[in-house]
Every structure is written in structure tokens, then in C-alpha cells.
Amino acid sequence: MTPQEEIEELLARIAMGDRKAFSALYDRTSAKLYGICLRVLGDRAEAEEALQEAFIRVWNRADLYRVNGFSPMTWLITLTRNIAIDRRRRSRAAKPAEALDVADTMPDTAPGPEAQAALASETERLHGCMRELPPDRAEMVRRAYLEGHTYAELSEATGVKLNTVRTWLRRALIQLRDCLAR
Known part of the structure; x- marks a missing residue:
């Protein structure tokens, strides 16, 4: 229980x-x-x-x-x-x-204790969902959405075509959304 x-x-x-x-x-x-x-x-x-x-x-x-x-x-x-x-x-x-x-x-x-506890819980859930992504896609998500790299910069850095980078990131975000909804 x-x-x-x-x-x-x-x-x-x-x-x-x-x-x-x-x-x-x-x-x-x-x-x-x-x-x-x-x-x-x-x-x-x-x-x-x-x-x-x-x-x-x-x-x-x-x-x-x-x-x-x-x-x-x-x-x-x-x-x-x-x-x-x-x-x-x-x-x-x-x-x-x-x-x-x-x-x-x-x-x-400042966030209160309940907000801090909820944030810590949500953060742990997000980290768990990020671990479900393939490592290269998780790294792309981090670089794009946390570090602010553009799709073009990611494409150059990884050697992956620009449209493929866009597709991978979109699919990774959908997978994260689905994981967090569980």
C-alpha cells in the first residue's frame, strides 16, 4: 500500500x-x-x-x-x-x-515546504524519464532545452541532419510527456 x-x-x-x-x-x-x-x-x-x-x-x-x-x-x-x-x-x-x-x-x-517537496518529486520523476531515453537523445534534449543550443548547432555538433535532429527532439519530448503522465 x-x-x-x-x-x-x-x-x-x-x-x-x-x-x-x-x-x-x-x-x-x-x-x-x-x-x-x-x-x-x-x-x-x-x-x-x-x-x-x-x-x-x-x-x-x-x-x-x-x-x-x-x-x-x-x-x-x-x-x-x-x-x-x-x-x-x-x-x-x-x-x-x-x-x-x-x-x-x-x-x-520563496516556495513553501509543500512546493519544495512537490518540486523535488517532479524533478526526480523527470530524471527517471530522461533515463528512459536513449543516451544520445537525452543529451540532445539537455543541450537544446537546458543549455539553449539551437537545432543547427546540435546538427553540426553531432553530424546528424537538421531535420533528423528536429524529429528526434520532437519524439523525445513526446516520450517524456507520456512518461510523466504515467
């Missing part, structure tokens, strides 16, 4: 009031969800309270999760992140305007 299937099963059992499933879900996901709360709120005590609120909501609303092919972690992360953001907004509204620091008003453009 995959981790995704395990979490889906735990959520289904929680929806039926299974406390052991709730405890198991907490053990498997709380560290990651706490990290999200901490990143949004920047305060350990606030993050702990937000995490507690998130798990109360999971207990009360586990029946709202629907198995639809999307990751149950995405559902949990979204729920937790929204709670943390709401808490942050409430605390900001309580602060007087002059107490706001410039850092409080600047948006954080």
Missing part, C-alpha cells in the same frame, strides 16, 4: 470515528503540518495552536475528504495552511497599524 493510500484509509476510518486511525494520522503527518504552521506564523506557540485546530478540523470533517486521485496530503496541507493564514490575519488585525513591521507587509516569494 502506498503512503497516499494509507493516509486515504486513515481518513476514511477517522470519518467513522476511529481514534486509533486519528492517532496514526497525527503521527505520520504532524511534523510536516507543524512545519507549515510555523512557516506561516513564525511563532512556535501559535504554530502549535494552529496545528491543534487543524487536527480538530480533520477529526470533525474527515468525511469531506474524497478519494479523487489527488494526494490526501494536499488536502491536509491546504486545510492546515488556511487555518494558519487565518490565525495570522486575525493577529495582524489585532495589532495597531504602527506596530506592523516592514517585514510583515512584504510577501514571501
